[in-house]
Amino acid sequence: MYGFLPLLISKALPRPTYSMTTHFPQMKERTGRWLSERHARRVQPKDQQLPMGEAEEQTVRAQYGNRSPTASLPVVSIVLVFAQKQYKLADHSGLSEEKQAIHQVEDSKAAVTDKEIKAVNADFAAALGQNAPNPWGRGHVALYCCCLVVYLCSTMNGYDGSLMGSINALPNYLRYYNVSENEQAGTGIVFAIFQVGQMTGALFVWLADWKGRKLPIFLGCAGVMVGTIVTATAKTLAIFIGGRFLLSFFCTWATTAAPMYIVEIAPPLYRGTVSGLYNTLWYMGSIIATFAVYGTHLHFTSNLDWRLPLWLQLLCPGIVCIAVWFLPESPRFLVATDRLEEARDFVVKYHANGDASHPIVNLELNEIQHNLRDVPLASWSNFFDLRILVKSRSRRYRSMLNLAWSWFGQFSGNNVISYYLPLLLTNVGVTDTNTVLLLNAVYALTGWIAAAAGARFHDVFGRRKMMLGSTFGMIICLSITAGTAAGYVNTGSKSSSDASIAFIYIFGVVFAFAYTSMQPIYPAEVMSNEMRAKGMWLFQFTAGLASFVNTFAAPVALKNIKYWFYVFFVFWDCFEFLFIYFFFVETKGRTLEELDEVFEAKNPRKASTRKVVLRRQEIVDVEGSRNVSRVDQLS
Template identity: 30%
Template sequence: MTDEKQTHVDTSSHAVPSSTAPWWQQKNLRQLYLMMVFLFLSSTSLGYDASLLNGLQTMDTWAEYFNDPKGSRLGLFGALPAIGTFAVFLIAPYLSDGLGRRIGTAIGCAVIVLGALIQTFPPTHNPDPMYLAGRILVGIGSGICNGAGPLLITEVAHPDHRGKITTIYNTLWYLGAIVAAWSAFGTLENLGGDLQWRIPTALQAAMPAIQLIFIWFLPESPRWLISKGKLDQARAVLVKYHGNGNENDAFVQFEFAEIRETLRLEQDAASTGWKELIRTSGNRKRCLLIILTAIFSQCSGNGLVSYYLSQVLNTIGIRDATSQAKINGGLTIWCLVVSLAAAFLVDRFGRKTLFMFAGVGMLISFSIWTACSAVYSKTGSAAAGRAVLAMIFLFYGAAGAAWPGLTVAYTVEILPFNIRAKGLTLCTCVAALSGIYNQYVNPLGLEALQWRFYFVYIAVLVAECVVIWFYFVETRGPTLEEIAVLFDGPDARVGGVATSKGEEAEPEAYHEEHGHAIGK
């Protein structure tokens, strides 16, 4: 960054929006958000993989080719992508911080494509080594993609739309799941032999390949450009997309100055190393929230259905492969609809409210799910089995209110720029570790305990609700830079914003005080 002296900017300039027109009537902003659809594809990779494994387990051809994997071996198949994601824990943030958000995303896409193709063509005589290597590569690529893509989204989106846009990102997990579920169903119904499982496996490369082509049409993060001293390029991005091409736009002038000054203050006062994650009390609270969010997103019972729906359905007497495939496909569509709807409500109700709604809703539905499973186990009641199926859909409806979208969105918005990439990687890493546990332990637990295994997740959900209520911080309102006030108080380093009053403003009051335009 340049050493040029910065000028303190009065936040009243932020009261002047770039345009009173909604985003779809602003040509450049509309173009940006339509291009972001390709960036959202980063989140489809693991969703595709989870649903793919569900679909493959319904295929006799896949089971025969891999000698009917069960128990710990099936758990290893499910856990390998998460292991791959964990393997790039130390590398991913340096790619996105050093090479840029776009290049980091592109590298991840290329690795996923390679991994998908490798696991599609394992040799017949000993398929495991090549298949497992392909699954690890899918996880590595996903870790890199998901460590860069959300950063670009949240850093280039207009502040008025940041919450919705960033929350939508991870809901596209379900788009990957839908494509995988219905492609597996199609080949199950219409094809035989190895093509039945090879085609949906190969299609895992499709969306990353599309993203690899179109990522270059998106602008680079203006915050990353400023951090590298590329001020003219950063200003050009903000002018084009946030100021409708008007270089004298008051909002863009404020935004550019605030970002630039904030990054300078961060650079002057703090390091960008891993120790910075725990150096201050504000950062320690951020890290604990990130860790809790990542664990809750994976260990709330959702992993049971995400990877092992076939085994869950077996416990309630639904063993027909076609029926299982249809339920898998229908569930993914339901989850996408619910999570997208929640993403558009994130600025209306706030993050903490949605987290709480999800936790309580999941606890109630999962408790009923467990009770009905117990009834079915003892009586074989068809009604109890149908009730379990209904609770699975309600459970995922409640989960969709928060965990798909906010796991990533909440993480990136509570972090300052200097540790944003590392903090997001921490989230990805903890989620991967939680996923490894879930994906390896769940099939063993289901095999040994059947429905009794569900009590573990009821206990987790109770703890989750308590922690959300007492510890989570609401971040609705402030700009990406100004959220620091909610964590660091008077010590927050925010360019152009006075934070020395010694008080922590609530998000709504803080935003209202500075006249920020919200929710256009």
């Protein structure tokens, strides 16, 4: 309910409006008249066209001056279009006066071709132009390799979720610890302790501000390895639960710092894709876990069928522990700790592919320095001061989005399916253990494909459209699943059972397409640099709380109300759809620093969807063989 606080106080004074100069509208009017007259002369039959007489020439000169009319014709004009007047046009969002120059031409016989490019960051559009860094240049490829190492942090959550869901269907595991697969005091607490550890571990995310993003990633992965050893060797259920607490406690350190690191080092032009891929590796961990359990159950009849998959949980965090020391530090952390030369070297090497003269270098560094000028991240005084999350209207709005998305990502029906898919399959008549394990593995594989595709499309369609489309799709899938599951329970229909299974899988694909890739990334994007570490604590705590609620309650609900549990999530997802539509901002195409202007607007959601239109008008000669003039203007 705290998410609605920013809504109640969001009415602020209107932002000042800015009017454009009249110079360019006059130029465009003169140009339009000249083009109309010229077109009228051209469309006449050739034998009826008359040469321009002295009187006509004097008339034209009176309208356009002694210059050739073509000399005033805009050739490359950059037009900033805003949907509302109450949006503050920041200095870094416009074009400098140097770009408002008119370049004279030699040839007066010209036609006009128009090209439009839509963008939301005019500064980057002007700086990059046709000279955007090659996404497959040496620096970018090296950066992708760095990201790939950090992506492995995401596998830890996916591995645990699917591992516990799979071994919970194994008779040897249930018999060894004397628990039932749908017992609240047994299975429920074994699953829910992970969320308790997650919420507790989130209290230590300030380490990312104190010592940088890399140290908590290393410590977190090392702690996960310790927790894994405890669970894999546990003789009693109490020790097993304690090991899972350690595992989740340290896992949170790594999985909080990792998305912060990815968001901060990702190239601005491809941040949605590069950072969105991070959480898709949740499914890589899930696939490893589910197929490991499936394979061990086929080939072992002893307790090794569930102990070996537990030991395999050492793999990915072990790789990260070794490789993380070879990664560069976040440039934003470097700037915050006054290591400006190192930050500049990072941007030159990884974002400009080694070209120190590329305009993106100074542009990025200036924005980062301006944003962090008065707020150094590494300060003991602000580690536990959470007032920074709520002390202004814009900060409260950011925190509201963080809270909402953190809860939505874990409480849309997805977590129940992830942990309890075997039990869901049992409820619709699938009881063979091998079949259940195989279907669990296939669920993870299809989800990974959808999540990887969705990570790319977030930079194509934008965050809001993807979230809204996915939420609507989940509503449809859960509605049909509830209906078909009810049909199976009431009639025993095989076709109803098959339909339920199909739509459970479709739900997983729809959820993964938009939600999975953005779960830890969107909260990091909407937080300002000074808020990001504490914002990610808020994300982890809220997500853990949501997971705890539905994970602990799910086995009881599935046992007692069965398909009505789906109906509950249908109505909840309808609420999510409306909330996303009215409040969520679009972050596609903006630098992290530029989002500050969005949240300062009277209506951040509307401000985030305004477009900057870059209209390129090129004058070519009549034969279309060459450009003959150019104008860069602001209108």
